[in-house]
C-alpha cells in the first residue's frame with residue numbers, strides 16, 4: 001500500500017542544481033521524493049504522516065565511500081601504532097571473528113552511522129563472514145555497497161585471513177550472486193581487493209576483469225603510507241597508482257581510499273582515468289600516514305568523496321566530524337579563499353553518490369530521486385550563528401553528528417527525534433560487548 005510523508009517547516013539544503021537553500025516542505029511518496037518547496041494544501045492534507053522539522057536543516061543523507069564495519073568492535077584497541085603494526089593487530093582481531101561477532105560489529109556501526117546521518121556506505125568487509133555483514137546491513141535499512149576483503153598474499157597476514165587466489169575469487173562470485181541487487185536494489189556488491197601488498201597480480205587482474213564484465217564498483221586502498229610506496233617501487237618499479245593503472249584497476253568504477261602519497265604522474269592518472277578517491281582525513285592523521293592533497297585533486301577535476309574508515313583508526317563514524325577535519329586540513333594546505341565548507345558538504349552528499357554511480361538516484365533532494373533524507377537540528381546554542389550565516393559552513397564547522405534528529409532511507413523512517421526507530425541500540429551495544437569478550441578469548 002502506498003504511503004506519503006510530509007517533512008514540514010525545515011530549511012532545505014538540498015544540493016539541487018542551483019545549490020539553493022530555502023524554507024519549504026518535502027513530500028515523500030513511498031521511496032521517492034515527490035515534491036520539494038511549496039507543497040499544495042491538497043497534497044499536504046493527504047499525507048499519511050507529517051513530521052515537524054522546524055529548526056532543522058533538511059539535507060540529502062551522507063554517503064561514506066570508505067568504511068570497515070567489521071572493525072567497529074575493535075574501537076580503542078592499539079591506540080599508539082603506525083599503520084603497519086596497527087594492521088597486524090587488527091588483522092588478528094578480524095581473524096578471530098565468528099558469524100555472531102561479525103553481525104554485531106556491523107550492527108554497532110550501523111547504529112552510529114544512522115544516528116549521525118549517514119544513509120549510504122561503501123564498506124570493506126573482512127575475508128570471512130561477509131554474509132553476516134550483508135545480513136546486518138539489510139536489516140539496518142541502510143543503502144550499502146559491500147564486499148569481502150580479498151587477501152591472497154602478504155607478510156604478517158594471520159592464517160585465519162590468508163586465502164588462495166582461487167578461493168578468494170570463488171567466494172566473491174558466490175557472494176555477488178547472493179547479494180548484488182538485494183533488498184529492492186538497496187544492497188550492491190563491490191569486490192574489495194584489500195590493497196596492493198595483500199593481493200597477487202593474478203588476483204587483481206581477475207577482479208578487474210570480473211568487475212568490468214558485471215559492471216561492478218571495485219573498492220581498494222592505495223598510496224596510504226610511504227612504506228607502501230617503497231614496497232611497490234621495489235616490487236613493481238612504479239608507484240601504487242601507476243601499478244594499479246597498469247593492470248586495469250583505475251577508472252570511473254574504481255574507488256581508492258586514501259591516496260595520500262602521490263607524485264605528479266599519479267595525480268594525472270587519477271584525473272585522466274576519472275578514478276574515485278575516498279578521502280579519510282581522520283584515519284590518515286590518527287595513524288600518522290600523512291595529509292592527502294585533495295585540494296589539488298579537486299582543482300584538477302578529480303572526484304573526491306569522504307569516509308571515516310574503521311572505528312579503531314578514527315575513532316568515530318561521524319560524517320560531520322570528517323567534513324570538518326577535511327575542511328580544516330585543506331584550509332591549512334591551500335588557504336581560506338576557497339569555500340571548503342561547501343566543497344566538503346558536496347563531497348559528503350552528491351559527491352559520494354556520484355562516486356558510487358548513484359548521482360542520478362540519491363545525493364540531493366530533488367523530485368524523482370530516492371528519499372534518503374536527514375534533518376540536522378541547528379537550534380542549539382553551539383550552532384547559533386544568526387540568520388545570515390552560510391548553512392554549509394554552519395553544518396561543517398559547528399554541528400555534530402548528535403544534532404541529526406531525523407533520518408530516512410528509501411522513504412523508510414530510521415531515526416526520529418535522534419533515536420533509532422527500528423534498531424534496538426541498547427541491545428546491540430550489550431550484545432556487541434558480549435561478542436567482543438568472546439572474541440578476545442578466541443585470540
Ligand SMILES: [Zn+2]
Pocket residue numbers: 066067068221257309310
Ligand atoms: Zn580502510
